[in-house]
Amino acid sequence: MTTETSTPEQQDEHSTKGAYVEGGKEFNRDMNYIPDRITRDAAPPQVGPTPEKLWPVEADRYRLVVAWACPWANRAIIVRRLLGLENAISMAIAGPTHDKRSWTFDNGDPGADGVPRDPVLGYERLQEAYFARYPDYPRGITVPAIVDVPTKSVVTNDFPWITLDFSTEWTQFHRDGAPDLYPEKLRDEMDEVMKLIFTEINNGVYRSGFAGSQEAYEAAYDRLFAALDKISERLETRRYLMGDTITEADVRLFTTLARFDPVYHGHFKTNRSKLSEMPTLWAYARDLFQTPGFGDTTNFVDIKRHYYEVHTDINPTGIVPKGPDLSNWLTPHHREQLGGRPFGDGTPPGPIERADERVPAGAGAE
Structure with missing residues (x-):
């Protein structure tokens, strides 16, 4: 099943690299994200493609990094809240602006050096989580992203599947009364x-x-x-x-x-x-x-x-x-x-x- 596709001819808008407008050309979104999935017991997922690496559903292991500003991240915020996953997946909210390097955790508490950092990951920039896994990561540093807290490294930024997996793979942690946001019959x-x-x-x-x-x-x-x-x-x-x-x-x-x-x-x-x-x-x-x-x-x-x-x-x-x-x-x-x-x-x-x-x-x- 494919829900979102595009031609990777130009840098993704919600990343932090490259020019947004190229003269004479049509905008095409880069949809090449880290394709890992978080599934029940790291088993092949219920829906969608099976990536090279699967991660196990586990409460308190992952941190969802978002920005209120970003529509793709806003999706993840809404779905997490509707399903009641707040107690299973913690959330870090980056500030509304960024430079060419990365989104920054402007909402965090300043440390001894006066620089705001995420209190769980200890990072000033989301970029650090990407580099913890891929030291030479060549693409944009995007939100939403899920970070593995024990290793402080990025798991996935594949936003179409993050929210669908919240609905289909994280059911054991849904709140009582959670809606079915991806009904099988539909x-x-x-x-x-x-x-x-x-x-x-x-x-x-x-x-x-x-x-x-x-x-x-x-x-x-x-x-x-x-x-x-x-x-x-x-x-x-x-x-x-x-x-x-x-x-x-x-x-x-x-x-x-x-x-x-x-x-x-x-x-x-x-x-x-x-x-x-x-x-x-x-x-x-x-x-x-x-x-x-x-x-x-x-x-x-x-x-x-x-x-x-x-x-x-x-x-x-x-x-x-x-x-x-x-x-x-x-x-x-x-x-x-x-x-x-x-x-x-x-x-x-x-x-x-x-x-x-x-x-x-x-x-x-x-």
Whole structure:
């Protein structure tokens, strides 16, 4: 099964190496990640390809390294929270910006030298975990990444499979009432939906924003909004992408929609319409945002800082826009009129227990 593919012609956006825009060319995402998987007893996985190395599911062994800013990492944050894996997999949150070397643990406590470090790994930069395993690692240092705490070395950064494995391989550590985010009976259809979402929407905004020519930009723009219109039509008669309950397909779409008005509409020139001007998608996005696990893991301050400060090739001044007003995320959505049960036979997750995992006051949609 393949859910996300791309041609490795240009450096991945959420890495920390290379230029983002190459004149005259279309943006293509580098999907060559460390393909290791964490599975039950290090057995061949239930779904997807079997990589060369398998790691065993084991509570308290691994650390999930994320950044609130990154949509791919935001997926992992949401899925971990929905499934209740907080007590099995610890989480380190990198700051919103990085240089060419790596994401840094700006949220950590400064040591004796005044440099913030992750309190568990002791690292200043995520790069150190990659180099602990691959001293000459040649590709981008990306989030999300899973790090083996005993060896302090990276296990995998293959983000499409990290979250699917959370659902299928870590079941013994799911909370009571955890939803089934990857239902077996829906997987074939889900894979097709998620492929469309990734290729045309998740990646589509970047194809527009990092286009190297007017022609490439306009083609990317048209593809993106054609896909958004198609997904909008699908959501007119069903509350969630796969029907009555939330699945990983919704998680994957949400992280792009949450960034649309604050970033993509202006920064990436995807300006046919704001999300707030697309009635069905806007109501759907607000429905998810107001569901535990989604809005409470969305940090708009970090999101805006990352895109506008890091992408100096398309925003050379580094100025971060003051707007838009985000309080409209909390307005009524009325999607409950379509019926459905967000968590199926399960229950919503409780409050975020760890203070360092809560989105800071003023960074959400207050």
